[in-house]
Amino acid sequence: xxxxxxxxxxxxxxxxxxxxxxxxxxxxxxxxxxxxxxxxxxxxxxxxxxxxxxxxxxxxxxxxxxxxxxxxxxxxxxxxxxxxxxxxxxxxxxxxxxxxxxxxxxxxxxxxxxxxxxxxxxxxxx
Numbered sequence: 001x002x003x004x005x006x007x008x009x010x011x012x013x014x015x016x017x018x019x020x021x022x023x024x025x026x027x028x029x030x031x032x033x034x035x036x037x038x039x040x041x042x043x044x045x046x047x048x049x050x051x052x053x054x055x056x057x058x059x060x061x062x063x064x065x066x067x068x069x070x071x072x073x074x075x076x077x078x079x080x081x082x083x084x085x086x087x088x089x090x091x092x093x094x095x096x097x098x099x100x101x102x103x104x105x106x107x108x109x110x111x112x113x114x115x116x117x118x119x120x121x122x123x124x125x126x
Contacts, residue, residue, distance in 0.1 A: 039108040042115065046106060049097030052090065095119045 055069070070087045077085035099119045100106060110118075 035108060038111055039106075042106060042108075042110070042112055043103065045093045045112060045115075046097055046100065046103055048090070049093035049095070052094045053097050056094075092116055092119065 052070070052073075070090050073090055074085055074087045077090075096115055096119055100115075
């Protein structure tokens with residue numbers, strides 16, 4: 001028992017400056033990582049939309065294209081990559097590219113949800 005009283009408590013309290021600084025570094029790193037991953041996915045969706053539009057313009061009519069190719073793409077992408085590749089979402093990616101044909105206009109502050117809302121705006125001036 002006498003030895004236990006000589007042992008100093010070296011644990012950090014939740015209010016310790018060292019803990020607080022390390023905690024903030026980790027929070028900032030996670031935010032940065034989230035933003036980077038989000039923008040990488042937004043860019044990927046833009047590129048998917050670009051490829052769909054470019055493939056459509058090789059003589060396929062839009063109605064036939066939408067029914068056959070998008071359905072097949074949806075099934076195959078969902079099998080390999082999981083949810084998020086419904087026909088509707090692939091149409092959103094196509095529309096995304098058509099609304100934002102210049103990828104340099106994309107903003108890393110905006111999420112895929114923001115862009116989906118923007119492509120639904122009917123009034124371009126808005």
